[in-house]
Amino acid sequence: MARSPALRRRAIARVWQPFTQMQDWETEEFPVVVSARGTTLTDADGRRYIDGNASLWCNVHGHRHPAIAGALKRQLGRAAHTTLLGLCHPGAIELAERLVEIAPPGLNHVFFSDSGSEALEVALKMAFQHWRQRGEERDTFVTFGGAYHGDTLGAVSAGAISLFHGLFRPLLFPTVQVPCPYSPRDPGGAARRSLASLEKALRTRRGRVAAVVIEPVVQGAAGILPQPPGFVAAVRELCNGAGTLLIADEVAVGFGRTGRMFACEHDGVAPDLLALGKGITSGYLPLSATLATDRIYEAFLAPWHRMRQFFHGHTFAGNPLACAAALASLDVFRRERTLDRLPAKIARFEDRLARFRGRPHVADVRSRGLMGAVEVEARPGRPFPAARRMGHRIILECRRRGVVLRPLGDAVVLMPALSMDLRTMDRMFDVLEESLPAAVRS
Ligand SMILES: Cc1ncc(COP(=O)(O)O)c(C=O)c1O
Numbered sequence: 001m002a003r004s005p006a007l008r009r010r011a012i013a014r015v016w017q018p019f020t021q022m023q024d025w026e027t028e029e030f031p032v033v034v035s036a037r038g039t040t041l042t043d044a045d046g047r048r049y050i051d052g053n054a055s056l057w058c059n060v061h062g063h064r065h066p067a068i069a070g071a072l073k074r075q076l077g078r079a080a081h082t083t084l085l086g087l088c089h090p091g092a093i094e095l096a097e098r099l100v101e102i103a104p105p106g107l108n109h110v111f112f113s114d115s116g117s118e119a120l121e122v123a124l125k126m127a128f129q130h131w132r133q134r135g136e137e138r139d140t141f142v143t144f145g146g147a148y149h150g151d152t153l154g155a156v157s158a159g160a161i162s163l164f165h166g167l168f169r170p171l172l173f174p175t176v177q178v179p180c181p182y183s184p185r186d187p188g189g190a191a192r193r194s195l196a197s198l199e200k201a202l203r204t205r206r207g208r209v210a211a212v213v214i215e216p217v218v219q220g221a222a223g224i225l226p227q228p229p230g231f232v233a234a235v236r237e238l239c240n241g242a243g244t245l246l247i248a249d250e251v252a253v254g255f256g257r258t259g260r261m262f263a264c265e266h267d268g269v270a271p272d273l274l275a276l277g278k279g280i281t282s283g284y285l286p287l288s289a290t291l292a293t294d295r296i297y298e299a300f301l302a303p304w305h306r307m308r309q310f311f312h313g314h315t316f317a318g319n320p321l322a323c324a325a326a327l328a329s330l331d332v333f334r335r336e337r338t339l340d341r342l343p344a345k346i347a348r349f350e351d352r353l354a355r356f357r358g359r360p361h362v363a364d365v366r367s368r369g370l371m372g373a374v375e376v377e378a379r380p381g382r383p384f385p386a387a388r389r390m391g392h393r394i395i396l397e398c399r400r401r402g403v404v405l406r407p408l409g410d411a412v413v414l415m416p417a418l419s420m421d422l423r424t425m426d427r428m429f430d431v432l433e434e435s436l437p438a439a440v441r442s
Pocket of ligand 1: 116
């Protein structure tokens, strides 16, 4: 097999990387990953890295888990892909049944897509169409400051990261944005202000709000911004009071990431629409799902000629291989008691994160479950100049020491697979402890 430099040259010539300034990319000695096992990645030169990013937050049980790999091989022996448009297959049926079993109560109908963005897009369109078909013109979505829900235009409309979304504003539908529920200096106050603003937004637009869209418990891509206990329940109550829908985007926080199977469970909340992705297949294949209540589903039922069906569907929706991986992943959750084993891991994760508090250049440390971030600053209250790309520098130092992480601005994100053992987790934190001051000195 070709070695890294030759592969890198070919990649630079032809592969346009996501979220990447390609001019800088040429100068970066990025790893070309050729294999992975457990929580270790191996590049084309045989260098090994701890996957501290869970392959973009989606790997749950580790790479090449024999149960998931075996299920995929068995499914390959039957069919790699058949369509859900006009047909169905046993994997989609069983997966839909099992998702309904484990999801918060009342979410009885499962619509499959391929990516998290699409799952959210589907939730927005379902909410909108459901109101139209109930005779109500509710066109407004209420979203939270800092939110990220994906990169397709509907998901971007619901998002609020101006760096990613600002340019596309003329292409987006307007939303009402209430303040982000987290601020490092005043987390409780930020959550209270966010709720007060939501209450006002719903009161002043009574009868016009199609849904409130929330990433419950932690806003991930916003920078791992946690919400206080009870926040999601308070949002649910405000939605109930206003007679509007609640869309929960659990693309990042679902499948054990926050310590429970679904983040909404922390507050005992059941949304009206639930978007799932990433960890649904333990990160083995692209698949996502939007779960809906009976009430929403029934708004689409009518004699055929009234054209009330949901006109939406992707070629690879509910792909049989992806469904097989997802079913195998749910089996692993059960067999390996993945959720029962999380508290000890989360305790160690929090303990190691806490050691960063008060260190030079550490502005904020935050986490929930196995999602964490260490945010750095030049001086108290003063960020590093953006051009220094300090978050990026830190992850490059980590990579040199054998750990793959990814920053969000100057927040270094730690997102291990749920299967990461304590020794590997310790090594990941040891490397970050060394890398942070090394990057600042560089
Ligand atoms: C909360 C949330 N929603 C949606 C998405 C989009 O998912 P995908 O990248 O699979 O389209 C992401 C991706 O990071 C996410 O974090």
